[in-house]
Amino acid sequence: MSSLNKLARLNFLAVCGLLWAGGPALAQTPANPSREGVPTLSGYMELHLNKEQAQPTATDLHRFVLMIGHSFSDRLKFWSEVEVEHALVEGGEESGEVAVEQAYIDLMVHRRLNLRAGMVLVPVGIQNERHEPPTFNGVERTFVDTVIVPTTWRDTGAGVFGELGGGLSYRAYVLPGLDATGFSADEGIKGGRQQGARADASEPAIAGRLEFRRGGLTSGASFWRGGSGFGLTRLTIETPGVGVGSLDARYRRGRHELRGQWSMVTIDGAGDLNRALQQQSGINPNVASRLLGAYAEAATRVSPNAWTHEVVVFGRYEKFDTQNRMPDGYLPLAEFQRSAVVVGATYYPDPDVAFKFDVVRARNKSGVVRAPWQINAGIGWWF
Amino acid sequence: MWCVPATAAERSDLKVHQSPNRAPVKIVKVTAERFAFSPSEIVVEKGTVIEFHLTSEDTDHGFRIIGTPVDVAIPKRRRGVTVVTYTAVEAGRFIIECSRPCGAGHTAMRATLIVK
Ligand SMILES: [Cu+2]
Numbered sequence: 153m154s155s156l157n158k159l160a161r162l163n164f165l166a167v168c169g170l171l172w173a174g175g176p177a178l179a180q181t182p183a184n185p186s187r188e189g190v191p192t193l194s195g196y197m198e199l200h201l202n203k204e205q206a207q208p209t210a211t212d213l214h215r216f217v218l219m220i221g222h223s224f225s226d227r228l229k230f231w232s233e234v235e236v237e238h239a240l241v242e243g244g245e246e247s248g249e250v251a252v253e254q255a256y257i258d259l260m261v262h263r264r265l266n267l268r269a270g271m272v273l274v275p276v277g278i279q280n281e282r283h284e285p286p287t288f289n290g291v292e293r294t295f296v297d298t299v300i301v302p303t304t305w306r307d308t309g310a311g312v313f314g315e316l317g318g319g320l321s322y323r324a325y326v327l328p329g330l331d332a333t334g335f336s337a338d339e340g341i342k343g344g345r346q347q348g349a350r351a352d353a354s355e356p357a358i359a360g361r362l363e364f365r366r367g368g369l370t371s372g373a374s375f376w377r378g379g380s381g382f383g384l385t386r387l388t389i390e391t392p393g394v395g396v397g398s399l400d401a402r403y404r405r406g407r408h409e410l411r412g413q414w415s416m417v418t419i420d421g422a423g424d425l426n427r428a429l430q431q432q433s434g435i436n437p438n439v440a441s442r443l444l445g446a447y448a449e450a451a452t453r454v455s456p457n458a459w460t461h462e463v464v465v466f467g468r469y470e471k472f473d474t475q476n477r478m479p480d481g482y483l484p485l486a487e488f489q490r491s492a493v494v495v496g497a498t499y500y501p502d503p504d505v506a507f508k509f510d511v512v513r514a515r516n517k518s519g520v521v522r523a524p525w526q527i528n529a530g531i532g533w534w535f
Numbered sequence: 536m537w538c539v540p541a542t543a544a545e546r547s548d549l550k551v552h553q554s555p556n557r558a559p560v561k562i563v564k565v566t567a568e569r570f571a572f573s574p575s576e577i578v579v580e581k582g583t584v585i586e587f588h589l590t591s592e593d594t595d596h597g598f599r600i601i602g603t604p605v606d607v608a609i610p611k612r613r614r615g616v617t618v619v620t621y622t623a624v625e626a627g628r629f630i631i632e633c634s635r636p637c638g639a640g641h642t643a644m645r646a647t648l649i650v651k
Binding site for chain 2: 229
């Protein structure tokens, strides 16, 4: 008898013994003893190979993430996520980064109202909170979740979350705002994330998400609204207010899945910001007053039901325009009015291991700057 | 009273049964997916024998009814069903939590069992 079988036999005898001994009026499997009080370790990794038109082929251990969790009690939980991006971090050189992406405490008070504080993920869109690589198709995250919603978007904050019944749940946090000196024409507010690093909290923000789940449908409406300071830079203009709104849905039925997202960013006072930053650095950042992005994706499992391995093919269309509306006196750059078609396949030898391949045909409105095509391959796994 | 042994290889179809009695048996199918159980609220009458049929749409999850000894693993997508039986002898609200780390929203992955 193998040692596993011996162990199972012992478990079996123990459970029967419990029932004979007049134990609780319940039958339970011995498969998963409580982990209460024992810290847990999990994580995910993403290894990518990217070939972009007119660029050398690159390989990259894009993300190596470890997650540590701990239950102090049934009501008090800790969760954290520490990430190494691009494998290598060296002082004073442009290479990877080590970042704490999450580190928060949950105090479970009531089903409808619980408290959370620490480093949290901003609850906007699909991928910011659900970015484990086997959960999405495509080697890289969507363009919309890169230049419109700047994933992974996180900051220190505090807030509430809970379930409202009928499949509705919510999260809402107060967080520090953004640093407007990092805004750009091509990536919007991405460079303005403070990421919990001695963040300027004098311009706070609120963010929230209302989510509805029923059957195979999950849909969400999210927002972020707040100010944006200037970090260590001194500018004599009003601090710009920023708003982010996003709607998303995922629907799964049998072997098919549809998902889509619409996201918009508005930046108040973008004209003043452009003028002030240009005065200081000599370069006009050409920050827009509105950014807009949306995508729709269809995926289907093409492998037979009899296989435990799975092959999924998908296609996605994205539009992402980081110059959708410009402040008075500024012209949109056509190269940032972009779209992309992404088609590819994912092979899952295990539901937690994804071998990915895709081809990206990007386009823009510019007659001069051509958007490059890309071929990507990658492996992502969760444990 | 009878028990069905569960070996590691059979983990995806665990069955350990309560002795047959006259209490109503209710089969409740629960799907786990990062980071929610569906349904997230289960209501039964006191005395009901609940047979939970647990499946996952993605990774491994756990199914723990706080305050009871029920704490089982749910196998990954298309890797089987965990069947666990619980007799609702006590009225009240019981919190069900995911007892296996499953990602960024794991700590809030909960459901409620209401025994009337
Ligand atoms: Cu879970």
